Amino acid sequence: xxxxxxxxxxxxxxxxxxxFIPRLLLEERFSxxxxxxxxxxxxxxAYAILFMKAIAKFPGQNIADIFExxxxxxxxxxxxxxxxxxxxxxxxxxxxxxxxxxxxFLNPEASLTILLFCFCGICxxxxxxxxxxxxxxxEIVMWLNVPVIAYIMYKSITSNWFVWDAIRIxxxxxxxxxxxxxxxxxxYTFTGYINMAVYNxxxxxxxxxxxxxxxxxxxxxxxxxxxxxxxxxGVDHVDDYIYTxxxxxDTLHMQFGVITRIVYLFLFAYIGFSLVFITLTWNIxxxxxxxxxxxxxxxxxxxxxxxxxxxxxxxxxxxFVAGLFTTDKMVIEFxxxxxxxxxxxxxxxxxxxxxxxxxxxxxxx
Amino acid sequence: MVxxxxxxxxxxxxxFIHEQLNNGIFPIEVMYYFSLCDQSxxxxxIAHPYLLSLSPEAFEQVLHAALTCQxxxxxxxxxxxxxxxxxxxxxxxxxxxxxxxxxTNDQPSDAVxxxxxxxxxxxxxxxxxxxxxxxxxxxPTADLVAEKCKLGRVTQTTSFLIYDxxxxxxxxxxxxxxxxxxxxxxxxxxxxxxxxLLSKRKYSWLPTMLVTERPDRVVLNxxxxxxxxxxxxxxxxxxxxxxxxxxxxxMDDIYQTYFVTRAFLLLRYISILITVTLPSLYIAIVSYxxxxxxxxxxxSIAGSRAAVxxxxxxxxxxxxxxxxxxxxxxxRLPRYIGATATTVGGLILGQAAQMAGLVSSIMIIVTxxxxxxxxxxPINAMSFGIxxxxxxxxxxxxxxxxxxxxxxxxxxxxxxxxxxxxGRPYFQLFLGEQNASGxxxxxxxxxx
Numbered sequence: 042x043x044x045x046x047x048x049x050x051x052x053x054x055x056x057x058x059x060x061f062i063p064r065l066l067l068e069e070r071f072s073x074x075x076x077x078x079x080x081x082x083x084x085x086x087a088y089a090i091l092f093m094k095a096i097a098k099f100p101g102q103n104i105a106d107i108f109e110x111x112x113x114x115x116x117x118x119x120x121x122x123x124x125x126x127x128x129x130x131x132x133x134x135x136x137x138x139x140x141x142x143x144x145x146f147l148n149p150e151a152s153l154t155i156l157l158f159c160f161c162g163i164c165x166x167x168x169x170x171x172x173x174x175x176x177x178x179x180e181i182v183m184w185l186n187v188p189v190i191a192y193i194m195y196k197s198i199t200s201n202w203f204v205w206d207a208i209r210i211x212x213x214x215x216x217x218x219x220x221x222x223x224x225x226x227x228x229y230t231f232t233g234y235i236n237m238a239v240y241n242x243x244x245x246x247x248x249x250x251x252x253x254x255x256x257x258x259x260x261x262x263x264x265x266x267x268x269x270x271x272x273x274x275g276v277d278h279v280d281d282y283i284y285t286x287x288x289x290x291d292t293l294h295m296q297f298g299v300i301t302r303i304v305y306l307f308l309f310a311y312i313g314f315s316l317v318f319i320t321l322t323w324n325i326x327x328x329x330x331x332x333x334x335x336x337x338x339x340x341x342x343x344x345x346x347x348x349x350x351x352x353x354x355x356x357x358x359x360x361f362v363a364g365l366f367t368t369d370k371m372v373i374e375f376x377x378x379x380x381x382x383x384x385x386x387x388x389x390x391x392x393x394x395x396x397x398x399x400x401x402x403x404x405x406x
Numbered sequence: 407m408v409x410x411x412x413x414x415x416x417x418x419x420x421x422f423i424h425e426q427l428n429n430g431i432f433p434i435e436v437m438y439y440f441s442l443c444d445q446s447x448x449x450x451x452i453a454h455p456y457l458l459s460l461s462p463e464a465f466e467q468v469l470h471a472a473l474t475c476q477x478x479x480x481x482x483x484x485x486x487x488x489x490x491x492x493x494x495x496x497x498x499x500x501x502x503x504x505x506x507x508x509x510t511n512d513q514p515s516d517a518v519x520x521x522x523x524x525x526x527x528x529x530x531x532x533x534x535x536x537x538x539x540x541x542x543x544x545x546p547t548a549d550l551v552a553e554k555c556k557l558g559r560v561t562q563t564t565s566f567l568i569y570d571x572x573x574x575x576x577x578x579x580x581x582x583x584x585x586x587x588x589x590x591x592x593x594x595x596x597x598x599x600x601x602x603l604l605s606k607r608k609y610s611w612l613p614t615m616l617v618t619e620r621p622d623r624v625v626l627n628x629x630x631x632x633x634x635x636x637x638x639x640x641x642x643x644x645x646x647x648x649x650x651x652x653x654x655x656x657m658d659d660i661y662q663t664y665f666v667t668r669a670f671l672l673l674r675y676i677s678i679l680i681t682v683t684l685p686s687l688y689i690a691i692v693s694y695x696x697x698x699x700x701x702x703x704x705x706s707i708a709g710s711r712a713a714v715x716x717x718x719x720x721x722x723x724x725x726x727x728x729x730x731x732x733x734x735x736x737x738r739l740p741r742y743i744g745a746t747a748t749t750v751g752g753l754i755l756g757q758a759a760q761m762a763g764l765v766s767s768i769m770i771i772v773t774x775x776x777x778x779x780x781x782x783x784p785i786n787a788m789s790f791g792i793x794x795x796x797x798x799x800x801x802x803x804x805x806x807x808x809x810x811x812x813x814x815x816x817x818x819x820x821x822x823x824x825x826x827x828x829g830r831p832y833f834q835l836f837l838g839e840q841n842a843s844g845x846x847x848x849x850x851x852x853x854x
Contacts, residue, residue, distance in 0.1 A: 299699060300700075313812060
């Protein structure tokens with residue numbers, strides 16, 4: 042089952058290194074972004090490994106089950122609701138960003154309402170599925186898309202217009218003290234492991250093998266995500282673009298393909314990843330909030346509806362409305378602030394689980 | 407007496423025979439349906455010994471010595487055993503039944519719906535007993551258990567539950583038996599119908615149990631710990647549980663060399679992808695994003711569409727309607743007319759529709775590719791299921807363009823992955839698990 046952990050981890054990593062993180066990091070590329078990434082590799086991997094070791098002490102349980110054993114209801118419920126909302130937001134941001142991207146790069150004439158409706162509808166439906174099914178579909182999407190992504194990376198690194206000098210210039214700015222914002226952004230890359238807080242329930246022997254791959258994959262993906270745009274778009278003007286990565290992919294083309302512009306391949310792969318990511322996060326968010334209730338199903342006429350379905354619908358509706366009234370600039374501002382809150386919340390969650398694991402080990406010997 | 411009333415009720419039917427025999431020493435009565443029983447067997451087993459018997463006791467000895475003879479208790483209804491192809495003999499007020507089934511249609515026919523090039527060529531017959539014989543011959547182990555049950559309130563179809571007791575999961579067997587007990591139907595006649603009756607959901611799309619006519623597939627699946635349900639009067643049997651990959655594997659996959667079979671499997675998966683997505687991709691590309699393609703290709707598509715007055719989705723629906731109607735027609739028509747229908751439809755209409763400017767020539771290629779790709783799926787039930795999958799995709803493509811196509815593929819994948827066959831995952835990448843077609847991966851123990 043270890044592979045499913047890595048699928049989740051990779052999904053988050055791929056999504057995060059494309060949408061906002063490069064943009065936020067490249068803004069501060071001359072003032073400590075590189076250092077932030079290096080620290081993030083250490084911190085992020087440490088978080089991931091600590092968390093995975095700790096949650097392995099609770100085989101077949103998610104954080105709702107663990108909290109239920111360890112914490113009184115008055116403390117537990119606000120925490121679960123808060124984490125649920127945090128998860129939902131991480132999905133919603135991607136959804137709104139992707140709807141905008143689809144308009145900018147794919148269907149300039151389509152209306153935002155229709156695209157948001159499409160995404161919200163599908164993700165609402167998909168996030169109401171069982172975690173097992175979502176894990177299976179993640180695997181399929183991963184196997185279909187990773188070759189495409191690898192090909193695009195190969196194409197971009199070997200492109201004639203890729204300037205290694207720009208990378209060398211950037212490396213001069215390594216030894217700078219990073220800002221909190223850059224650090225929060227860079228650590229977000231590694232956050233995929235946190236989904237195990239809920240999906241741990243699906244992993245009966247909770248031991249995940251080959252955890253040492255976590256930092257290695259992290260270094261490769263995180264640094265590629267910064268190096269490629271800088272190499273292709275130039276070190277000076279790389280932060281002129283809102284969706285840095287998609288513009289970078291648009292500089293490449295395939296001479297002999299049926300599709301000549303690589304950006305389309307890139308977008309197809311990323312629609313898949315985004316859908317999986319939103320499904321994952323909304324599913325987790327809905328499950329966490331639903332776990333605050335005693336009843337696990339609601340009876341509507343003859344159908345027994347699982348408790349998390351209404352919450353998926355709430356997420357979808359809120360995201361739909363929010364998507365209609367936000368602009369690119371507002372989203373990116375919000376993400377910058379949200380990432381800091383997210384980092385604090387993540388640290389808190391990791392610390393809690395590690396403490397609880399320590400306490401339960403001490404109690405049971 | 408009640409029994410006489412019963413016999414009178416049976417006499418309404420002209421194929422019911424009720425004869426009084428007398429050999430000069432003691433009389434007997436014989437009752438049977440001549441439509442169900444073999445009369446030469448009755449002569450040989452009953453009439454002939456009766457003629458030679460000197461006393462009722464001696465004849466009773468003869469009856470008891472015969473195979474399958476049963477003493478019927480005085481108060482039991484005669485009809486079930488009569489309808490079960492037995493002869494009832496009344497001797498000195500006591501009733502005996504002897505099986506004398508007339509064998510009908512027990513010749514295995516050639517496999518027609520699932521053919522292989524170089525493998526066993528015969529299929530099952532319509533008689534469950536012959537089929538059981540075929541399976542026992544091919545799977546000679548004492549672990550092979552066949553449990554008999556009657557299905558359907560009116561039809562009382564004899565059916566057999568066949569499994570390898572060593573390899574089958576007992577939980578699965580229990581679940582299946584419970585579901586068979588819960589069946590509430592008057593008429594049960596085919597394996598496909600049993601599939602519908604066994605599944606809990608009323609609305610289903612893709613098959614989760616496999617209907618096959620091939621004994622070799624049955625034997626392979628038995629060895630993988632699956633359960634076979636066989637109905638009398640039906641050359642098809644039901645294999646369960648089944649995963650998606652079972653429906654995509656042909657028996658040829660075990661009979662050919664490794665790389666050849668892998669290449670064919672790849673071909674099938676690619677064709678599934680094509681048959682599901684190509685019409686919707688056509689719509690999305692023509693109506694939303696023609697710039698995706700190479701300029702020359704985009705221009706030639708636009709050129710071939712120049713005369714077409716409709717939006718692309720109408721063109722696609724028009725053409726797909728024609729091809730689906732054609733497939734359906736050639737399926738149901740007698741073979742001779744069927745060939746004419748395909749010629750008229752495929753060649754003349756297709757050509758004319760393009761010349762008349764109703765559809766583009768590219769669209770005709772798309773339609774044919776979609777239809778041909780669909781025929782590559784070896785199991786018909788799955789082929790029909792996949793045939794349906796392109797329509798939601800077309801709807802999504804018409805509304806949302808390429809985003810809709812990709813979202814639709816994601817949703818279809820999630821839908822398939824979310825299915826369960828008897829509580830087991832239906833579709834996932836079974837990495838490191840047993841191979842669906844069992845090619846050199848057979849485990850010693852149970853399949854699970």
